[in-house]
Amino acid sequence: MAHEGITSIQNPQIKRLHQLLDRKGREAQGRFLVEGAHLVEEALKSAEVLTILYDNERDMDAACRRALENHPQGVQVIAASSAVLAKLSETKSPQGIVAEVKKSQADWSEWMKEKTAAQKDMLLLLLDEIQDPGNLGTILRTAEAAGVDGVVLGKGSVDLYNGKVMRSTMGSLFRLPVFTRSLSEVADEWKALGGHLLVSTLHEKSVSYDQVGYEQKTAIVIGNEGRGVSATMIERADHLVHIPIYGQAESLNAAVAAGVFVYEAQRKRKDRLS
Known part of the structure; x- marks a missing residue:
């Protein structure tokens, strides 16, 4: 299955997602980022995931791929460059996969x-x-x-x-x-x-x-x-x-x-x- 590709950190969507690394950005958009295969898999199982970006030089983690297939909502999947993933990472060694998740609306x-x-x-x-x-x-x-x-x-x-x-x-x-x-x-x-x-x-x-x-x-x-x-x-x-x-x-x-x-x-x- 072909996924959209983004390689530039100047891409408008990447600039928007980068704002989610800051508390003000998360509060303004009502969304947040999670990084790493385990957290992305858990998010797919129990939360509303809006976007997944994975390293276009690696295949998506198998467990994440299975969880994605069972996720009830449509998720935008992007094959991104390592530079893009580094832009969206807070860790010294980016883990190759990031997800944009909607905040819980529990009352x-x-x-x-x-x-x-x-x-x-x-x-x-x-x-x-x-x-x-x-x-x-x-x-x-x-x-x-x-x-x-x-x-x-x-x-x-x-x-x-x-x-x-x-x-x-x-x-x-x-x-x-x-x-x-x-x-x-x-x-x-x-x-x-x-x-x-x-x-x-x-x-x-x-x-x-x-x-x-x-x-x-x-x-x-x-x-x-x-x-x-x-x-x-x-x-x-x-x-x-x-x-x-x-x-x-x-x-x-x-x-x-x-x-x-x-x-x-x-x-x-x-x-x-x-």
Whole structure:
């Protein structure tokens, strides 16, 4: 099957796609880029892919080709020069395939309504101004692995569609419900639904993470890497919790802490049901 070819970085479409490497461009167009065979394959399986560009000196990755054949929407496929792919890459060694993907249009209110009607137990992760893209991507990947129902990214956090975030998720973003919202509003809504709010903090009144329950509707709040959780979230907490430090380090990495909390939550839930 013949594909359209583009070899010039001055091509208008390439200039438009290049804008998606910047947050303003992503927000203006409502689209983002993913790079590499694995992420492109995952996007084809679970998201709305608009365009694929692959290196015209290589064949398209076989797994991506199979996923493309099963993708429900029409996708523009472009055989591009290595110079074009380098223009659209954020990595030192371009991986030979890039996809333009439409941002998720999931509605928070509708999702919450359907989720709370369908199940009594829920586990959410609320992220309070997470700044490091690698941390955010790792948290999302861990949250999916641990069976977290959804993640809320507080305003002021790193862009969800940042390239490094995308690479760190290893495709989890395409399957895990993630919303960007005001955390204080989400917390108030959550508590009005009977949910509990556990806030991770080294506050003097906090207790060890394994001394609280995680039953029914529980939301765990993870704070900014430097400042921790905001005062407004601490004020709304049902429990202040921390992970004990036994060595000389002052604190744990945010992604590691999130992993400890969500797996403890699932352990407690399994123990309660057994």
